[in-house]
Amino acid sequence: MINDLKGDEAWRMFRILSEFTEGFDKLANIDCGVSIFGSARLDEKSHYYKATREIANQLAKNDFTIITGGGPGIMEAANRGAADAGKENVGLNIELPFEQHPNPYQSIPMEFQYFFVRKVMFVKYSIGYVCMPGGFGTLDELFESLTLMQTHKVFKMPVILFGSEHWQGLLDWIHERVMDLNLIDKNDLKLIHVTDDVSEVLDIMLKHRKWKEKQVEQNTPNL
Numbered sequence: 294m295i296n297d298l299k300g301d302e303a304w305r306m307f308r309i310l311s312e313f314t315e316g317f318d319k320l321a322n323i324d325c326g327v328s329i330f331g332s333a334r335l336d337e338k339s340h341y342y343k344a345t346r347e348i349a350n351q352l353a354k355n356d357f358t359i360i361t362g363g364g365p366g367i368m369e370a371a372n373r374g375a376a377d378a379g380k381e382n383v384g385l386n387i388e389l390p391f392e393q394h395p396n397p398y399q400s401i402p403m404e405f406q407y408f409f410v411r412k413v414m415f416v417k418y419s420i421g422y423v424c425m426p427g428g429f430g431t432l433d434e435l436f437e438s439l440t441l442m443q444t445h446k447v448f449k450m451p452v453i454l455f456g457s458e459h460w461q462g463l464l465d466w467i468h469e470r471v472m473d474l475n476l477i478d479k480n481d482l483k484l485i486h487v488t489d490d491v492s493e494v495l496d497i498m499l500k501h502r503k504w505k506e507k508q509v510e511q512n513t514p515n516l
Contacts, residue, residue: 312410317417319403320383326358326418327498330434331367331425341425341456342370344491348423348455349374349382351495357502358382360419361399362411367425369396376400383418385411416441420505421451421498426459443481448505451497453486460487 320326329349335342349359349371359375361368363384375382376398384399388406395402405411415422415434424435435454441447454460464487471477486497 309407309410312405312407313413316385316403316405316410316414319401320414320418323358323360323383323418325356325420325502326360326383327352327421327423328360328415328419328434329367329371329423329425330362330427330431331371332427332431333362333364333366333368334428335366335370335426337370342367344455345370345423345425346374346377347491348494350378351491352498353378353380353382355495355499356380357498358418360385360415362387362430363395363399363402365394365396367427369398372396372398385414387411412437416447419450421453421501423453423455423494424460425455439481439484442484443477449484451486451501452484453488453494453497455488455494457487457489 329345331341331345337343345367351374353359353375358380359371359382361371361382361384363372363386368384372382372384373396381400382398383401384395384403386395386402386404387408388404403414405414412434416438422434422438424431435452438447438450438452442449442452454464464485467477467482472479472482486493488494488497
């Protein structure tokens with residue numbers, strides 16, 4: 294029995310490697326991606342669905358590649374907004390027991406079994422994150438991105454929280470509890486932008502892309 298388990302683990306390594314290989318191959322040409330995260334439970338009646346669709350549309354028209362988790366709700370809205378602009382967009386789907394089914398608007402769909410492989414694709418091919426209201430999955434993606442930037446494991450990039458009413462309570466708790474105990478530095482919070490304005494999201498991403506291009510021209514590390 295122990296030998297059989299070891300064999301299963303060895304084959305799992307090959308499955309993991311195959312997911313990395315396929316992801317790197319399919320997404321190799323993306324250099325200005327923006328990942329949009331949010332709940333699968335917010336449908337097209339939601340204000341946030343409509344805002345997401347508009348954000349993605351404006352970003353796509355300005356040559357950003359929209360990257361989502363490929364599912365329904367906010368993910369669907371983001372892929373749909375890019376499709377409305379006639380632009381290529383990515384859906385990084387994950388096998389889940391509920392809620393996750395691929396939306397029809399993604400032009401580069403991918404399927405993942407492992408969350409950690411999928412997360413690498415979000416980070417590697419994005420120059421910015423937009424977080425719409427969401428649950429544990431969205432919060433996981435938000436805090437992982439902040440942790441990677443705080444620890445200089447990835448380059449700094451904008452993390453935009455859209456919907457001040459939704460996010461303000463969390464930010465207040467971070468300021469009043471986490472910062473007061475000196476568990477994070479106040480400079481860490483400079484990585485976060487909060488807005489309710491679609492045009493501000495585009496403006497932040499355009500400025501960051503311009504800055505990033507300048508860093509590349511000067512061959513300057515942007516950690």
